[in-house]
Amino acid sequence: MKKIKLTMAYDGSNYCGWQIQNNAVTVQQKIQEACHKLFSREIKCVGASRTDTGVHALGQVAVIEVDTTIPDDRIPYALNAYLPNDIVITHAQEVPEDFHPRYQAIDKTYVYKIYNGPFPVPQYTRYAYFYPKSLHVDKMQTGAQYLIGRHDFKAFCSAGSSVKSTVREIYQCDVATYNGCIHITIKGNGFLYNMVRIIVGTLLDIGLGKREPDSMQSIIASLNREQAGVTAPAKGLTLAAIQYA
């Protein structure tokens, strides 16, 4: 038996997120179905990140355990033949038996895109949140810098999460406009449930001038979800990359 690390990209629009469910189509299910067809037996696929309904990925990671003679570099071709067009395995590599995609991740990078124009344009329909109100991107960038560092991010965690600790470290949080679209890039050692989308909702308030950039400090300190902004829509969010040692 070999343990294989799969890296993958998907358009989350048509899926009820990563994790397998009854009565809903998920990405994990599609991967497991493709593995079943390729390897002729049921295979459990363990993902690094449980992306929500509608969230996209460019660098999701998952592992499978298989007994196969297919060389690692051919596995993406073989699995992609059984996958729909909106899920693509981009890399496969044998990893040590003790490798775990979630516990051994060093950092994760998410990108949230906001199309800030007067009308929704076709190029940004699928992967960006259309937000027509005028935004001060410079203030959003200033506010984002307060997130960097090791903090208790309880104020940025949706109810229903059962994690032991809400302390996480953010390494990078940048807000920049590129080709008419605002990109918010966030890199950290881990993220709480809906954390990126709540950060984006809070940065939007700052961009509108409803909050000052330095209010981010008191929101963090409050440890109170009600102090932060709304949860921004899923469609703007992409799990860009997961890094391992």
Add this chain to the structure above:
Amino acid sequence: MKKIKLTMAYDGSNYCGWQIQNNAVTVQQKIQEACHKLFSREIKCVGASRTDTGVHALGQVAVIEVDTTIPDDRIPYALNAYLPNDIVITHAQEVPEDFHPRYQAIDKTYVYKIYNGPFPVPQYTRYAYFYPKSLHVDKMQTGAQYLIGRHDFKAFCSAGSSVKSTVREIYQCDVATYNGCIHITIKGNGFLYNMVRIIVGTLLDIGLGKREPDSMQSIIASLNREQAGVTAPAKGLTLAAIQYA
């Protein structure tokens, strides 16, 4: 009669370019049909740039002459109601009678996207050229700098063009990787037929190491189309913006 400048975005995938043709669906035709429905008479729409089949736009400009009481800022809503989802008017503004969208443009900006990964991923299927071979982006950026300035770009002009002068000035040409996708941004006072796509084809040769970055100088000096690279595919190209005084 009022002259109205329309700014628009479109996904060019389903159109045989901008210019109206017999037996092919074009963007100009769709705009004129929408104007016909809205203003109840035939209206000629004059575009700034004749984008080719499959080329996209975020900032195409065109003018129409109409006799209407609809306020400028409502015209996009009214026209968009008659347009398909892949063509969107983003701005409308009355301009002086002598305004011409092509002759009065100060500069145009094009962006060409190359997805340089091992497998095509859904996020870049529609608006980027999938190019799996490894590229030296730094060399492409070095080569791109030789294009800046006023040059005779005859070597970068497809046959079949009937322009009087092939001299153009390029103000900016940058090659940068963003979210795993190479973006080539070119700004100039005007562009010859297929010029951006031939520049991209030449930069790809440089990125592969088949040409040196400084070979761009001798290619320009040759005034010979055969010295430059192939014409890169239309789908990676977007007319990003047109600037007026």
